[in-house]
Amino acid sequence: MSTNARDASAHLPVLPGLMVEDAVRAALLEDWGRAGDITAQATLGPKVSATAVIAARTPGRLAGLDLAACAFRLSDPAIRVEAVKADGDRLSPGDVVMHIAGPARGLLSAERVALNYLGHLSGIATATGLFADKVAHTSARIVCTRKTTPGLRAFEKYAVRCGGGANHRFGLDDAVLIKDNHIAVAGGVASAIAAARRFAGHLVRVEVEVDTLDQLREALEAAPDVVMLDNMAPAMLREAVAITGGRVTLEASGGVNLDTVAAIAETGVDLISVGWITHSAPVLDLGLDIVIA
Known part of the structure; x- marks a missing residue:
């Protein structure tokens, strides 16, 4: 492993081995079906x-x-x-990621599952890195959302961290996020925040989504931990930052792409959430090639 690889991995979270093994085992069984890789068995001897x-x-x-x-x-x-x-490393075309050696049947039977995971997760890391690079001159951080592939959320959020981003909540149970529909049913921003404060434990953070400056002012009076500023143009975001005065964490959301993210970050918001980096990131093209001696 290169020095750069060691340095990169030292600052990344570790995926629990049991989680990895369970997911990969299921993926292999899905691919192998009832008889295993009949192509490898038909064309390659066991030795x-x-x-x-x-x-x-x-x-x-x-x-x-x-x-x-x-x-x-x-x-x-x-x-x-x-x-x-190492995960998190930047790659150029032709860079070797991994060497594999051993029984040919097993090697080729695992090829597609291995590349599916690598390509998908590296694509998310790559997309995240593009956004993170755009805002590197500011203090804003790129964060993901819950717009993930069912069954792959933990891995996709790991890939976001590999790309230089940070994670939003992992599920509905680890933070309170009061959105427009909650507000509509609860009867207003302040009443929804107050109800959340009464319900949530002392370690649970409360975030509320607002789409107007009046809602922001109402939210600030109720003292949430985070305010999500939904679909606000940069001029309005700057005003929101000024109104807030650092009292709570501000997250910008909606209308974020590679052309707009720098201007959004320059308004002074703390976080920028981007669903695209998990739900629509292109697969990174990696390939497995047999080395002929």
Whole structure:
């Protein structure tokens, strides 16, 4: 592993091995079906070995190494995997990410699952990195949302962190986020915040979404922890920052893309939430190639 790889991984969270293994095992069983990889069984003898590399074909950021490595090891424990890069590393076309060697049947039977995880999660890390780079000259942070693929949320949010972003709540149970429909039913911003404060434990943060400056003023009187400023233009965001005066954390949401994110960050908001980085990020193109001696 390179020095840069070690440095990058030292500042990233670790995916629990049990979580990784359970997900990868299910993915392999889905792919193998009832008879396993009949192509590998038909064309390769049980004692045939192979050596391969996984390399980037386009530039981006890496995420998902543990899942890819687990796919090969579960496929055949005799397969040896050596990571050359670390999650969070920036990749150029041709950069080798991983060396794999061992029984050819097991290696090729795990190829697609390994690449699916790597490509998908690296695509999210890459997309996040593009947004993070756009706001690097400000104090704003890019955060993800709950717009994730069912069953993959923990991994996709991990990929966001690999790309230089931060995580919003993981689910409905780890923070209170009062949105427009809650406000409509609860009878107003202040009453919704007050009800949340009475219900939530002392470690649970309360956030409220507003779409006007009047709602912001009402929210500030009720003292939430975070205010989400929904679909506000930069001029209104600047005014919201001035009104708030640092009393609460401000999150901008809605209408965020690579063309607008810098202007949004420059208004002084603390967080910018971007659903696109998880629900629509393009897959990063990585490929597995057999090394012919």
